[in-house]
Amino acid sequence: MSAVCTDAPAATDDELARGLAAGDETSLAAAYERWSALVHALARRSLGDTTEAEDVTQQVFLGVWRGRHGYRPERGAVGAWIVGITRRRIADALSARTRRADLAASAGTALALAERPGRRGEDTEAVLDRMVIRSELARLPAPQRQVLHLAFYEDLTQTQIAERTGLPLGTVKSHTRRGLRRLHGRLTENDTA
Structure with a gap:
């Protein structure tokens, strides 16, 4: 039985960008293989958490796939575009972390008030739900x-x-x-x- 050589030359950035724009999933897989380590490293360094970095990496490549028609080669290389998406996802993750911390602090205050003697205690989830809704309404x-x-x-x-x-x-x-x-x-x- 003869071995089949599957080592095709790597696609250029321009070929990957064209493949992505055309909806070629192989191009997405190649882009993931080429840039996922960089994306993960940037996220890990910024967030300080491996699990969050993995989530951000998934979100970035989902964003690459969904936003592939928005890529404009005249504005920069496809790698730089992916790094830009990464920076936005990292910023989103940091904002979400801040919102969670603020909500937790607010919820702690609300729970303390709800549990004061003479007041009817409220379910923790109900208090958190109200805090989230008020925050988002604002x-x-x-x-x-x-x-x-x-x-x-x-x-x-x-x-x-x-x-x-x-x-x-x-x-x-x-x-x-x-x-x-x-x-x-x-x-x-x-x-x-």
């Missing part, structure tokens, strides 16, 4: 935040919100829909972070 644009606050905290209908704010009913509905969509996206992002 990040929404003011019109969306106001409409959602009136709907969920003051239990007003969209018609009542339109009357109270002076906004047209259609605008209230649009702000509600956009706000809920953004809130859902941010909460889903927090779950995966």
